[in-house]
Amino acid sequence: MTLTQLEIFTTVAEFKSFTLAAMKLNISQSAVSHAVKSLEKDLNVTLFVREQNHTTLSEIGNILLMRAHNMLSIQESMIQEAQAANGLKKGVLRIGSFGPGSSSRILPPILAQYRRQYPLINIIVDEGDDESVIHWLQDKRIDIGFVILPDERFDTFKVKEDQMVAILPLGHPLAEYDKVSLKQLCEFPFNLTQAGSGKTVMDLFHAQKLVPKIQFKTRQLLSTFSLVARGEAVSIVAQLAIPEGAQDLVIKPLTPAIKRTIAFAINNESEASPATKAFIKIAKAMHS
Known part of the structure; x- marks a missing residue:
């Protein structure tokens, strides 16, 4: 089992398609299929239920998806920690937003400042409803997301x-x-x-x-x-x-x-990646 296989597995799960996953990762569809089959062989389970025009996670696949996200999150944090030793330059920051109020009223000034300080960090913003953002946080599909307080499941700080x-x-x-x-x-x-x-x-x-x-x-x-x-x-x-x-x-x-009180939430601030900690620092300074 490799981290590359896990990345391909999570991408297929996200897009529910081997073809779209191949396009997203810029590799061939056969490479995607081979990686998933190899991972299934290593784990001795079936990760996906494949139908003619539809691909869905199996029951065990859905359980293991969270583990895969956790492992990839640890990998990204390790890479960023290593880079941060020489100044934070590259990395990925994934943000979960629940609509126009957060995406257009709260995020823009924070992201503008963040991009000025860390221009090479790749920022990905996903929009969903309130419950989706919570699930993304729990599954570690995103690094930080908007929630409505109170919410004891995460480390939070009020923004609006x-x-x-x-x-x-x-x-x-x-x-x-x-x-x-x-x-x-x-x-x-x-x-x-x-x-x-x-x-x-x-x-x-x-x-x-x-x-x-x-x-x-x-x-x-x-x-x-x-x-x-x-x-x-x-x-x-x-x-x-x-x-x-x-x-x-x-x-x-x-x-x-x-x-309602809008807040940023992360799973555990002490374990957050350097890119996430940098975002939190900027956001807190602007909303203290």
């Missing part, structure tokens, strides 16, 4: 306060109120944004034993804003996710207020 707000079309009956309640929103067609904090929104309704009239489910916030602007639904989103200068929308605080 945010709140959930209602968004309404212009001229909507609720637009005359200073604040709106979840109960009031239940009287109108509702759009559930499944990106980012979709689960959080439903948890808010369930906590008050309310059921919104969900008529739309969108995966992109732009679709949410468009639906609301056309007067087809109302919705709830994180305030930071709303673009500056958004038009044809009325934004109202919720009552009672529903605030």
Whole structure:
């Protein structure tokens, strides 16, 4: 078993395709297949279930994927530690973000400063919903990610306060109120944004034993804003996710207020790679 085999294994698992993994790694598909078969032979297990146009992890493959990510993470940390002895120059930093609020409002100034100091570090930002970022952290697919506090599973530090707000079309009956309640929103067609904090929104309704009239489910916030602007639904989103200068929308605080604290999280700060520690240092200086 080699680290190269593990890298190929994790890439096939990520893309669910031998062909796409070969393209990503810039090697032949036969080389990918050979590496996976050799790894399966070494471990005496079947890692993937191969169908005509579909490749999925087997049960044991899914278990071993986390181990593979751990081993590759240790390798990357060792390489960076060695390079850091002569000044941090090269490496990879993987960041998990849960949407526009974090990707467009929080990350840009931090990344700009980071790139100025460490121009040769390769930065990869993956976007997913809140739960996906947590899973990526737990599986060590990313080095650092955004979470909502409190979260005792990781080492965290606060970066921003945010709140959930209602968004309404212009001229909507609720637009005359200073604040709106979840109960009031239940009287109108509702759009559930499944990106980012979709689960959080439903948890808010369930906590008050309310059921919104969900008529739309969108995966992109732009679709949410468009639906609301056309007067087809109302919705709830994180305030930071709303673009500056958004038009044809009325934004109202919720009552009672529903605030959330956004934080950066890592599995263990003391074991973080040099590239990750450098990012944390910059982020803390900008959000202290």
